[in-house]
Amino acid sequence: MDLKIGQAAQAAGVNVETIRYYERRGLITQPRKPLDVSARRYDVAAVGRLRFIKDTQRIGFSLNEIADLHFLRGRADANCREVRNLAVQKRSEVQDRLDGLQRIANLLDELIDDCPGKGDLSACSIIEAIERAG
Numbered sequence: 001m002d003l004k005i006g007q008a009a010q011a012a013g014v015n016v017e018t019i020r021y022y023e024r025r026g027l028i029t030q031p032r033k034p035l036d037v038s039a040r041r042y043d044v045a046a047v048g049r050l051r052f053i054k055d056t057q058r059i060g061f062s063l064n065e066i067a068d069l070h071f072l073r074g075r076a077d078a079n080c081r082e083v084r085n086l087a088v089q090k091r092s093e094v095q096d097r098l099d100g101l102q103r104i105a106n107l108l109d110e111l112i113d114d115c116p117g118k119g120d121l122s123a124c125s126i127i128e129a130i131e132r133a134g
Helices: 005-012 016-025 044-058 063-074 080-114 125-133
Strands: none
Touching: 005 016, 005 044, 016 044, 044 063, 063 080, 080 125
């Protein structure tokens, strides 16, 4: 079953411009234009690739990393270890971001705890702390 671009976009849960962008990035191959004047047609495999890209983005992979995964999928000599290494690296990056966010949350907790929550804004301890940090 071949689909026009709008149908393929709907089936994959993306919009048409997303498909065109992925084509420009080389994440999916643009189907050949038929010899007649009809629209290009996307096959079931293309829709599957679109879904794979969106699902992979949902778990935090960038388009560059998805391109790496796609490249691995196409290599006959690739193995699961390579994919696992990419996932381990991504998990480490996520943990680093979480650690950074936790430091920010802790700092905000301190600022909130120190703030009396009343009085003139010119004496606001949160504003003062931000100004001192900057």
